Structure formats: C-alpha cells, structure tokens
Amino acid sequence: MLESINLAALPGFLLVFIRVTSFFVTLPVFSYRNVPTRHKVAFSFFLALIMYFTISTPVLPLDATYFLLILKEAAVGISVGLLAYIVIGAIQIAGGFIDFQMGFAIANVIDPQTGAQSPLIGQYLYIVTMLFILAVDGHHLMIDGVFYSYDLIPVDQFLPLEEENWIAFVIDAFNQMFVIAFLMATPVVGCLFLVDVALGIIARTVPQLNVFVVGLPLKIFIGLSVLVIGMTFYVMLIRNLFETMLTTMREFMQILGG
Known part of the structure; x- marks a missing residue:
C-alpha cells in the first residue's frame, strides 16, 4: 500500500494546494465568512488535486529553496x-459617497460576508x-483564473520582485477603483447636489420654511428614485467592473510571472 503512493510527488502537490487555498483566503465570493472554513479547505484540496494531475508539476526536493517556494x-x-x-x-466606495449625500452616512450595517461595517x-x-x-x-471564471495562473506563474519559478512595475500596476488598480466608484456615484450625487x-x-427666498426638516426626506426620496431609474446604468457599470477585475487579475499574474 505505501509503496504504491508516490511520496516524491507530495511536495509539488503541497505547493499547488497552498496557492489554491491562498486564493480562497481573499478572492471575492469564496473568501466570505458565511462559507464554512472546512468547506473552503475541502474544496481547495479537491481542486488542487484535480489541478495537480492536469498541470505539469516537477519533482521538487525538500530543501531551503522549497520553503521559499511555499512562501x-x-x-x-x-x-x-x-x-x-x-x-x-x-462598490462600497460608491455607496459611501451616495450615503454621505443622502444622509445615510450616520447609519452603517454589518456585512455578514466580511464582518466589517459598510454603508x-x-x-x-x-x-x-x-x-x-x-x-x-x-x-467559475475566477476558478478558471486560478487554474491558468500556473501558465503565467509556474510552480518552480520565483517572482521578479527586483522589478518595480508591479508596484505601479497596483497603484493603477487603486486609481481605477476610485474612478469606477466616482462614475457609479455621480448620477445620485449630482442630483442630490442640485x-x-x-x-x-x-x-433664502422663503425664510419661514425649515429646510432641515424638509431637506432630509426630500433627499432620501430623490436619491432612491434616481437609484431605481438608473439601475440599468449601474448593471452596465457592474459588468464593466467585473471585466476589469478579471483583466486586472490576469495582467497582475503576467507581471508576477515576468
């Protein structure tokens, strides 16, 4: 029984399992708290097992280089x-902009998926x-990206960290995030500004009218109305945001793979 098990392949499988598990620690949908941890680990194990027999993984010795590959x-x-x-x-940044103008910034909710406060x-x-x-x-596209990451970043290849282009790419991704958030919040924020x-x-013209009493419900009504009217616009932005996320993942892995 023990002789039939290829122990030389265990280090390579462990590297694949670590990468897949690390993806599911921070990847959207898979990393949320309402997904049980044992399910994440079990799914990572079986997915890594399938990937190991699909990709070409070399036989790696257990030395100091191997522990660096784990990191x-x-x-x-x-x-x-x-x-x-x-x-x-x-999405959360855009919601924060809208809540600040509508008067909802004083009330946040606990996101059950991440455990953090969100507008x-x-x-x-x-x-x-x-x-x-x-x-x-x-x-499924995210899992597909995890699988094809081995074509861009092989298991036995180190990262070219001496190059600084990955830092500029991360900064550009931050810029894109704020630009998309500003575009999503612009219709509602612009209407509320008017x-x-x-x-x-x-x-100024009717001093007897208490604008603080009238203004808050009016801004809530206008903001919700614009959200309902512009939901098609938001779905288009969400689609572009998802495409941007997949493109950013692929380009970042290309940079890390050299």
Whole structure:
C-alpha cells in the first residue's frame, strides 16, 4: 500500500494546494465568512488535486529553496485575490459617497460576508454585484483564473520582485477603483447636489420654511428614485467592473510571472 503512493510527488502537490487555498483566503465570493472554513479547505484540496494531475508539476526536493517556494505560492494567491477584492471594493466606495449625500452616512450595517461595517447603499449595490457575478458564472471564471495562473506563474519559478512595475500596476488598480466608484456615484450625487442648491435658494427666498426638516426626506426620496431609474446604468457599470477585475487579475499574474 505505501509503496504504491508516490511520496516524491507530495511536495509539488503541497505547493499547488497552498496557492489554491491562498486564493480562497481573499478572492471575492469564496473568501466570505458565511462559507464554512472546512468547506473552503475541502474544496481547495479537491481542486488542487484535480489541478495537480492536469498541470505539469516537477519533482521538487525538500530543501531551503522549497520553503521559499511555499512562501511564494502563498504570496501569489493572497496578493492576486486581494487585488481582485480591492477592485470589487469600488462598490462600497460608491455607496459611501451616495450615503454621505443622502444622509445615510450616520447609519452603517454589518456585512455578514466580511464582518466589517459598510454603508447602506453600498451594501445594497454590493449584493446586486454578487448576484450578477453568480448569475453570469463569475465564480467559475475566477476558478478558471486560478487554474491558468500556473501558465503565467509556474510552480518552480520565483517572482521578479527586483522589478518595480508591479508596484505601479497596483497603484493603477487603486486609481481605477476610485474612478469606477466616482462614475457609479455621480448620477445620485449630482442630483442630490442640485437638490442642495434648490434648498439653499428656497431657504433664502422663503425664510419661514425649515429646510432641515424638509431637506432630509426630500433627499432620501430623490436619491432612491434616481437609484431605481438608473439601475440599468449601474448593471452596465457592474459588468464593466467585473471585466476589469478579471483583466486586472490576469495582467497582475503576467507581471508576477515576468
């Protein structure tokens, strides 16, 4: 029984298992708290087992270089998944902008998926984004990206960290996140800005009217109305955001692979 087990292949399988598990630590949808940890580990194990017999993994000796490869695999999975999570985080930033103008910034909710506080509108748009990703089989595309990461970053190859182009790429990804968040928040924030201007004019022309009492429900009504009217626009932006996330993951892995 023991002789039939190829122990020489165990180090290579362990590297594959570490990368897949590291991806699922930070990758959207798979890294959420409402997914049990034992399910994440079991799914990572069976997925790594399938990948090991699909990709070409060399036989690696257990030496000091191997332990550096373990750190490299963990860094690749965590960094690529975190970059994808940062791009998706544009939804929360846009919701924060909208909540600040609507007067909802004083009330945050606990996101059960991450355990952190998130704005009300941001949480709503984030749920819509997750439903869109699941509807278009985005979770399968993420797994596909994990599989093809071995074509870009082989198991036995170290990262070219002496080059600084990956730092510029991460900064550019941050810039894209804020640009997308600004585009998503612009329709509602622009309408609410016009409401503020109108309330300011009314406060000057009709001093007897208490604009603080009228303004808050009016801004909430206008903001929710614009959200309903512009939902098609938001779905288009969510689709572009998801495409940006996949493109960012692929380009970042190409940079890490040299």
